[in-house]
Structures are given as structure tokens and as C-alpha cells.
Amino acid sequence: MTQDKKTNKAQSPKVKTCIAEHPMFKMMVVEGTKYRTLTTRKNEMRTKWEAPKLKELKSFIPGTIIKVAVKSGDRVEPGDLLMIFEAMKMQNKVLCPFPGVIKAVNVKEGERIPKGFVIAEYE
């Protein structure tokens, strides 16, 4: 629950029917019906889903760029080496998934990047 342990404990023994008036309560819809309810920290923290953007090349794990093999404006074919990306002691070859033209390369050699970073973009 969003309250901390102490307040939660203090509140629980006797709950009145007007409990839903409390500002902590939120509206939640399940199959068309609206419920007044508390939520959990984990539920609040969840990452919202986004439709994948095909023209963005993202890191799926944090790591270091060892080598960049393309630059903006390059025409690339499937299987072409784009860069070498080291993560968890493994040097991964990042290969081109489909033909296109590189619009931007957002990393330099030796750069450390977090998970979900847009490494390169297609036109």
C-alpha cells in the first residue's frame, strides 16, 4: 500500500463504511464498472507500454560502445555491422536488421549507455 507501515497499522482495526471518501482512494475500472480503491506502490511504479518505434535502434541492456561502424547518411543492408556493443563482458555485434539510410548515430566509441538508449536512428 502507498501508506507506510505505521499509518497503515494504525488505520486498519476498524474501518468505517465512508472509508472511500478518503483522498487516498482512486477510481479503477474493471470490465466497465468503476471501483473506489487504494492502489499499491508497485502498481503506481509500473512502466506504461509504448508502441515500439521501428526507426529507432535502442539498447536493450546497459553497456559500452566499443566500435561504431556507420555514420549518418550511410546506406545499410541487412547484416551490415552497425557497431560493437559490450554488455556483461560480451562483445555483441549489432547488425543491421533491415535496409535503409542512417539518419543519426547518437553514440561515440567508448561511451557508456543505459538501457533503452536510442543508439541510432533510421531515416
Next chain:
Amino acid sequence: MPLKRKILELKKRKEEILQGGGEKAIAKQQAMGKLTARERVVALLDEDSFNEYDLFVEHEARDFGMESKILHGDGVIIGTGTIYGAPVAIFAQDFTVAGGSLGLMHARKITKIMDYALKMRIPLIGINDSGGARIQEGVNSLAGYGEIFFRNTLASGVIPQISVILGPCAGGAVYSPALTDFVFTVDNISKMFITGPEVIKTVLGEEISMEELGGARVHAEITGNAHFFAESEMECFEQIKKLITYIPWNNTRKARRFEPKDPKPEFNIDDIVPGDPKQPYDVRDVIRSIADDSDFFEVQEYWASNIVIGFGRINGDTVGFVANQALVLAGVLDVDSSDKAARFIRYCNAFSIPITTLVDLPGYLPGVDQEHAGVIRHGAKMLYAYSEATVPKISVILRKAYGGGYIAMNSRHLRADFVFAWPGAEIAVMGPEGAANIIFRKEIMESEDPDKMRRLKVKEYKEKFANPYVAAAKGYIDTVIEPSETRKLIIHALDVSVNKVVDTPWKKHGIPPF
């Protein structure tokens, strides 16, 4: 040498070993707000009941200068004792000796007491406070962990296994607690993770404190790895002692019987659940209005709190409660709550504890994150656990029981022994709003005032289906009862289930959707 002098020598040897890691290390332990391993064992067990074994064990490491080092008891205490008279086997890692690090002999001591607990069919309690593997002992440390995990698995479902995290428990060490039945944690003291903040920082560049990564609160609220959360070690020991009173010594025994007591009058079962199915309330108060002395011992209170699990007693005997919590996330089932309830049901079944289920849920939590997190696979665990359980299974439908949620919450169809419903119960394929929108879609769309039409049709559906009598007419519920009759009927149901026999087809084991 006369015997007297030999006794003196024994005393001297013991005294020295009982110093653990010495004054300096003990002062350091105290500065961290922690008790020493011996203090913990004494505080947890009945007075003067602890008998220690393997006090004189010495390590065998011969590399990296270890051969000249003396590690008292090799950093772990093992022995047996009692809690409220119930025998238990216990080990406690001693952080003052080489950081409680696990070497070959340290592991041998632990596996020895585990073997003993399993042979004698008594509960095992492990107090974890260790820096991890003793690097100087290399692969022997890994072997030690493996031997412990194997025994945890072997003993699972045979004897109760309790893990108490009173310090760091990192890397491979975390898997022993994860394999045990109940994990106890203490705020600011317990720390559990596979890879610590240091590694995460160097490898991944993410910065996080130990507490935020794997502190007691995180495991009690976010990951669900911890079953109990306490603010001090003493509170934690009280929780362990209380748990021991509810559970049997092993899977062939019944839990200890207590003197039956009526629920406290301040928990009036007629006043707790609001009539409007959209209004929240605390389902734990319903449990308190049913249980002996209104005593409910909740398990995993802060994680997936949209379902409530825990122990209580009815007419003197231990019962496991599973209840949808309308207060949190409207009481829906989701990935975490299904995991939480399913494991608890299996625990109760393994240790012959009857299960009482209180049903009031709108269904499964909608959302992309839920679907992508595998709510199908996780939700199936509930079906599996209830279907598989052969202990007496009683359901009370308090209010809503819609759709898949109705089936999952110990329905007749999963072989519940008794299904009672309160008069306000609504057993239907889905909530009235959703159902009306589908069944009367055409009428609503073609109407001049769709909103009015929708309200009308929702009302019509409610009157026809939002009650317990449609399901009662098919025998899916056994009887419709007044709330005030609930306790009496549960007592009766438990009484007539004493000799329950269930035939299940022979199998090595099933394949639950892990």
C-alpha cells in the same frame, strides 16, 4: 590429568570459542544495530533450551594465508532447542567471524543440522547474516551452497523451513531463503540481492543504495521475497514464535490445538461489508469477525495486498485464510496476487491446514503490463493450487464473484468442499455494466438516449443475475447464509471434513505453471 582439570580445559576452550569474532568484531556488529548470532538464538528460543553442536569445528582452508587463521565455529552456530515447547533445529551465521562467510566446514555444519531436522521431522530455522561465499575456499564454497539448496528442496513440504535475514544475504546465498517456506526481514538490517550495488554500478552504471535495491521494505512490498517485515530484531523473533504456534512440526502432524475462543464483539460481521459492490472495506475485519479471539496472523501483508493471506484459528484449530481485499486495487487478481495466494494454498495443503476462502472480486486486473507479465501463466497457478489441494476447502462468497475470478477463488468446480454465499453475493459471468454493454449493445446503440438505455439495461441485468440464487439453483453454491451464521457453518464444515478422503490419479508430480 585428573578429570577435574580436563573439565576446566573444556570450559576454557568453550569460553574462547564463545567469544566469536572477538570484542572488536562484536562492537562493530552492535554499532550496526545488530545482535550477535548467540544473542539471537537465545532471544528466539525458550529459556535455557538451546543446545549447541559442532562448536569445535575448524576450517580446512590452506591457501592465501588462511591456514594460520582461527575462525571460531567457522562462522556459524548450529543446535536444537524449543519454541513454546515445540522442538526446532536452528543455525545462525555469525557475522563477527570472517563476516559470516560460507566455507566448506561452515556449510557442513549447516547441512548437518538440516539433515538432523529432516530426520527428526522438526522445523528448521536459519538465521542468515553473511558476507557470502568465502572466496579463499573457492569452489568448496559453491559446493556448500549447492548442498544447502538441495536439502532445502528435499525438506520442502516435509518440515517447516523458516529463514530469518538479519544482515546481508547476497549472491548465491539468497537462494536458500527463497527455497524455504517463510522469510523474515527487519528494516535497515536485512539486505538481499543477487548482485550488489557495487557490481550494478560498475557493470551497468546504475547507482542505487543497498537499502533501495534489496532492503526489507523492498522485499516486503515490491518483490514479495519476504513474508514478514519487522522494525526490530526482537519484533521479528516474536513474529517467528507466533508463526510456530500456527504450524505443525511436520507434514504428518496437525498443528497444535488451542482453547477455542469467540471472536471479539467489536468485529461485528453484519457491519463490515457495504451493500454496494463498488464500495471498499477491509476484508481482514471479516476474517477477524470469524476467527477465534479475532486473531489473524497475516503473511506477506505489504506485497500484493489486493489479496490477503494468513493464519487464524477456528474453534481452536489452525485455518489458512485467503481473501480478496476490496480495499486495494478493488481486490482484483493479478500476477503478484495469484503467485502469493497459490503458494500459500500449497503451503496449507502440504501441512494439512484447512483453507477458508473469502470471495469478493471484480475479476482480473486489466492492462498491457499485466498481460505482458504473463497474467495467464500466473493466474493459472491459482487454479492449479486450489484444484490440487486435498485439505478441507471452504468458500464464502461475500459479494462479487465475477468471471474467471469466480472460478479461481476456490469454486465448486475446483472441488471446494463447501461453498456458502451471503445474500448480497453476485455470481455472474461479468459485472453488470460490462455484461449489459455486450448483451444489449444493439438496443443501447440504437436508442435515442443511449446512456439512459444503458442504465436501464444494467438495472435489468442486475435484478436478474446479480444475486446468489442463479448459482444456488444449479447447486454451484451449497447454501445462502446470513453473515452472522458464517462462523458457525465454517466450524461445522471443518468438523464434518475431519476424515476427508480424496482420490487423485497416481503421478510422480504435476507440472504446475511455475
